[in-house]
Amino acid sequence: MSWTDERVELLKKMWGEGQSASQIAKELGGVTRNAVIGKVHRLGLSNRAGATGAPAAKPAAAPKAKPVPKPKPEVRARTARPAAVDMPEDIAEEAEAAPKAAAPARRQIIPAGQPLPPQPSTNEIPAEALAKVSEIEKKAKRISVMELTERTCKWPVGDPATEDFWFCGLPSQPGKPYCEAHVGVAFQPMSTRRDRRR
DNA sequence: CCCTGATTCGC
DNA sequence: GCGAATCAGG
Numbered sequence: 001m002s003w004t005d006e007r008v009e010l011l012k013k014m015w016g017e018g019q020s021a022s023q024i025a026k027e028l029g030g031v032t033r034n035a036v037i038g039k040v041h042r043l044g045l046s047n048r049a050g051a052t053g054a055p056a057a058k059p060a061a062a063p064k065a066k067p068v069p070k071p072k073p074e075v076r077a078r079t080a081r082p083a084a085v086d087m088p089e090d091i092a093e094e095a096e097a098a099p100k101a102a103a104p105a106r107r108q109i110i111p112a113g114q115p116l117p118p119q120p121s122t123n124e125i126p127a128e129a130l131a132k133v134s135e136i137e138k139k140a141k142r143i144s145v146m147e148l149t150e151r152t153c154k155w156p157v158g159d160p161a162t163e164d165f166w167f168c169g170l171p172s173q174p175g176k177p178y179c180e181a182h183v184g185v186a187f188q189p190m191s192t193r194r195d196r197r198r
Numbered sequence: 199c200c201c202t203g204a205t206t207c208g209c
Numbered sequence: 210g211c212g213a214a215t216c217a218g219g
Contacts, residue, residue, distance in 0.1 A: 020202065035212050037203060042210065151200065171201070
């Protein structure tokens with residue numbers, strides 16, 4: 001494959017959206033993430049946030065088997081990446097209370113007389129967890145079903161009957177189908193179910 | 199181990 | 210210009 005205008009355009013678009021090189025590579029097809037990264041650099045849009053000044057004065061090169069001396073000790077900007085996503089560590093896993101909760105905080109989009117799947121009645125999911133979810137949904141990769149892998153969060157968002165449907169796509173927890181935040185709402189201890197007077 | 203981007207250098 | 214191999218890091 002070659003870098004046609006269209007492909008370059010898509011590359012720019014996705015890179016601008018903060019998509020990872022590997023995702024862009026998958027989308028484009030026929031190229032590896034290395035190719036994408038290489039192209040990104042050649043296009044000169046490596047820094048996603050203009051790292052003004054403050055370039056880490058790192059030699060940036062100390063290979064082990066590369067006897068080629070550097071004719072020009074060029075100083076390169078080693079950007080700390082602002083787009084890094086750190087996730088806190090707190091998973092409450094006990095019993096699987098509602099893995100079938102296929103509808104997180106959802107809008108009330110009702111397509112056209114479609115009998116919506118049984119709403120899990122937005123059960124007694126802790127408000128914290130819900131808040132957390134809606135927050136991470138902003139950072140979601142929004143991947144399609146075809147892009148799901150063994151390690152991407154398979155949490156569905158939106159209504160499958162509409163265009164506004166995608167999967168979270170964030171890195172899933174090892175051995176889990178969801179990312180950390182979604183694991184939090186999908187797997188709940190039985191204890192969280194506090195039944196009040198009835 | 200999974201992933202990320204960055205760099206080098208033969209092609 | 211291209212991108213695999215490699216490096217460096219989370």
